[in-house]
Amino acid sequence: MGTETNRAVIVEDSSQMRELIKMALRSSGITDITEAENGADAIDLIKSRGADIVIMDWMMDVMDGMECTRQIRAGIEGVDPKTPIILLTGMVSEESEAAAYAAGADLFMGKPFSLKQMFNGVMKILRDQQCEAVTA
Amino acid sequence: MAHIGQELAFSPRGDLGGLQCCDQLEFRLFEGADVENLRYEAPYHMVRPQVWDIPGQHAILNGTRVLLAEDDPTNQMVAIGLLEAVGIQVDIAADGARAVEMALGKDYEIILMDMQMPVMDGITATKLIREQDRLAELPVIAMTANAMKSHQEACLAAGMNDFIGKPFDPEQLYTVIRKWVTGGGDAELFGGLADAETGEAKLPGAIEGLDLRAGLRRMAGMEALYVKSLLSFVEQQQDMPARLRQALADDDLARATREAHTLKGASGIIEAGAVRVLAAELEAALAEGDLERGQEHLMQVEAKLVPLLGAIETALSGDSEDNVSGDISARLVQLKWETANECGHPLIDSQHRELFELGTTILGAMQSHRPLEELRLMVDGLAGRIIQHFKSEEGITFAAGFPGAPQHSVLHQELTHRTVELVGQFRTGSVSIEELFDFLADSVFRHFLEEDRSYHPYLAVHPSLPKTVLAEEA
Numbered sequence: 314m315g316t317e318t319n320r321a322v323i324v325e326d327s328s329q330m331r332e333l334i335k336m337a338l339r340s341s342g343i344t345d346i347t348e349a350e351n352g353a354d355a356i357d358l359i360k361s362r363g364a365d366i367v368i369m370d371w372m373m374d375v376m377d378g379m380e381c382t383r384q385i386r387a388g389i390e391g392v393d394p395k396t397p398i399i400l401l402t403g404m405v406s407e408e409s410e411a412a413a414y415a416a417g418a419d420l421f422m423g424k425p426f427s428l429k430q431m432f433n434g435v436m437k438i439l440r441d442q443q444c445e446a447v448t449a
Numbered sequence: 450m451a452h453i454g455q456e457l458a459f460s461p462r463g464d465l466g467g468l469q470c471c472d473q474l475e476f477r478l479f480e481g482a483d484v485e486n487l488r489y490e491a492p493y494h495m496v497r498p499q500v501w502d503i504p505g506q507h508a509i510l511n512g513t514r515v516l517l518a519e520d521d522p523t524n525q526m527v528a529i530g531l532l533e534a535v536g537i538q539v540d541i542a543a544d545g546a547r548a549v550e551m552a553l554g555k556d557y558e559i560i561l562m563d564m565q566m567p568v569m570d571g572i573t574a575t576k577l578i579r580e581q582d583r584l585a586e587l588p589v590i591a592m593t594a595n596a597m598k599s600h601q602e603a604c605l606a607a608g609m610n611d612f613i614g615k616p617f618d619p620e621q622l623y624t625v626i627r628k629w630v631t632g633g634g635d636a637e638l639f640g641g642l643a644d645a646e647t648g649e650a651k652l653p654g655a656i657e658g659l660d661l662r663a664g665l666r667r668m669a670g671m672e673a674l675y676v677k678s679l680l681s682f683v684e685q686q687q688d689m690p691a692r693l694r695q696a697l698a699d700d701d702l703a704r705a706t707r708e709a710h711t712l713k714g715a716s717g718i719i720e721a722g723a724v725r726v727l728a729a730e731l732e733a734a735l736a737e738g739d740l741e742r743g744q745e746h747l748m749q750v751e752a753k754l755v756p757l758l759g760a761i762e763t764a765l766s767g768d769s770e771d772n773v774s775g776d777i778s779a780r781l782v783q784l785k786w787e788t789a790n791e792c793g794h795p796l797i798d799s800q801h802r803e804l805f806e807l808g809t810t811i812l813g814a815m816q817s818h819r820p821l822e823e824l825r826l827m828v829d830g831l832a833g834r835i836i837q838h839f840k841s842e843e844g845i846t847f848a849a850g851f852p853g854a855p856q857h858s859v860l861h862q863e864l865t866h867r868t869v870e871l872v873g874q875f876r877t878g879s880v881s882i883e884e885l886f887d888f889l890a891d892s893v894f895r896h897f898l899e900e901d902r903s904y905h906p907y908l909a910v911h912p913s914l915p916k917t918v919l920a921e922e923a
Binding site: 328403424427428429432 | 632635638639666667668669671674677678681682685707710711713714715717718720
């Protein structure tokens with residue numbers, strides 16, 4: 314599905330968690346992966362390199378994932394406002410899920426996740442993207 | 450089919466009515482046994498290998514929760530024997546409908562499904578199980594003597610994952626179960642990517658404080674990746690209590706809350722259940738700004754986290770203890786609290802348990818060479834709690850009319866005095882932590898155990914404890 318052209322950005326303050334997300338991304342065929350530890354750094358990274366998928370933690374220093382998602386959706390110069398975002402959180406509840414989607418997340422995923430769940434989530438986003446590309 | 454009075458002793462890999470069994474098992478059916486409900490009621494006698502006989506390669510199966518859907522009592526018995534021999538916990542469903550019901554009611558790791566059963570067959574039961582969201586990923590293994598391709602395809606189409614042949618071959622039984630309860634079934638998705646990158650890693654059969662099978666399931670069965678994640682956990686979380694205390698000292702509640710939050714996430718992914726639960730409570734307390742409760746929870750987190758970090762390091766480093774840590778391990782065993790020690794009074798029991806756990810935590814911290822200042826703080830905390838505990842205990846024993854209360858009170862004063870003295874000397878460096886713990890273990894903790902026995906006849910409110918047994922022992 315042409316995933317070799319996909320660029321991914323992982324935004325997560327735990328290196329242990331980044332490692333697992335990286336594994337799931339590579340398994341789905343994505344090799345261009347960059348990492349940031351908070352939302353503000355992530356925005357800089359996306360501006361400079363672009364991103365086809367962003368996997369982002371909610372709770373982080375400096376700028377959290379929710380705020381970062383909102384800002385991307387609201388429009389930042391040099392960032393595609395439609396960049397697909399998977400938002401992760403350890404606070405799984407109906408309210409947090411609703412809040413994540415309201416902020417503009419494409420997929421909300423609870424922690425702890427399994428590698429398989431992450432893989433399936435990434436594949437779903439990539440598929441949706443392809444469908445949109447075809448219908449667009 | 451077995452009959453009453455028949456002794457079912459298997460010679461090495463003997464064969465009985467088409468059922469194979471390994472040589473370690475022996476079953477005997479007694480007169481009056483309820484063959485239909487053999488699993489729960491029959492007074493059958495089974496000799497099974499001790500835990501240390503579990504073959505190393507299957508040690509990880511110890512404690513696996515298995516649902517066996519099988520109607521034939523003899524097959525049930527043989528399967529139970531084989532499964533329990535490696536420490537697997539087996540529940541029995543005698544038909545497919547019951548299997549669906551039980552699968553919904555409990556958190557099984559795998560289902561072994563017979564094909565033909567009364568009420569509902571295995572294929573139908575599997576289809577119903579797959580209709581449930583919660584059970585969509587639960588491994589269901591067909592137990593079948595039918596090797597025909599069409600039959601196997603029907604099983605897969607119904608949502609079954611794999612096959613175990615009948616009569617049972619123990620090795621195949623263990624291997625298939627192991628593959629599916631450790632996430633090996635998902636590994637195909639990843640094509641061994643992680644293991645190829647991170648190299649070979651060997652996990653032991655168990656690490657105290659971790660659910661290894663659940664952890665491996667999170668990592669799609671990739672051992673090397675799990676090991677890497679465990680090492681990264683140790684590296685990042687070993688200073689967590691110190692970092693959190695520093696954040697509190699700096700009045701930075703947000704940073705403290707994030708420390709707790711990160712620990713919750715990190716312990717969740719490696720399946721350190723107890724630490725995760727406590728870290729979540731700590732996070733909640735800090736998020737509410739409740740510092741007092743936060744301190745309490747931090748102590749509890751530490752009591753589980755420190756031994757966990759030690760256990761992971763020991764398990765993965767693979768080297769045996771040197772003399773010093775060997776000595777400490779001996780003391781760790783001494784401070785192990787057992788439910789059997791309880792005196793039956795909930796407050797005293799919970800305080801004694803807490804003090805034992807705190808002692809164990811400090812020994813663990815000492816074993817993992819924590820900074821001296823940290824050990825000093827922990828020792829201060831322990832001493833304070835011991836003294837507080839004596840006070841609240843005396844309130845209870847005097848009120849309950851325990852005849853030895855006055856003598857105990859005198860003894861408590863002596864122990865308090867000596868504890869304070871030694872802790873002071875430890876602080877100034879004239880007494881080592883080993884000497885301090887020699888005293889605590891030999892005098893204070895031993896005293897807890899002794900008093901629990903003498904309290905029991907006067908204070909026990911716990912109905913399930915047989916008073917006489919403890920009284921006799923005393």
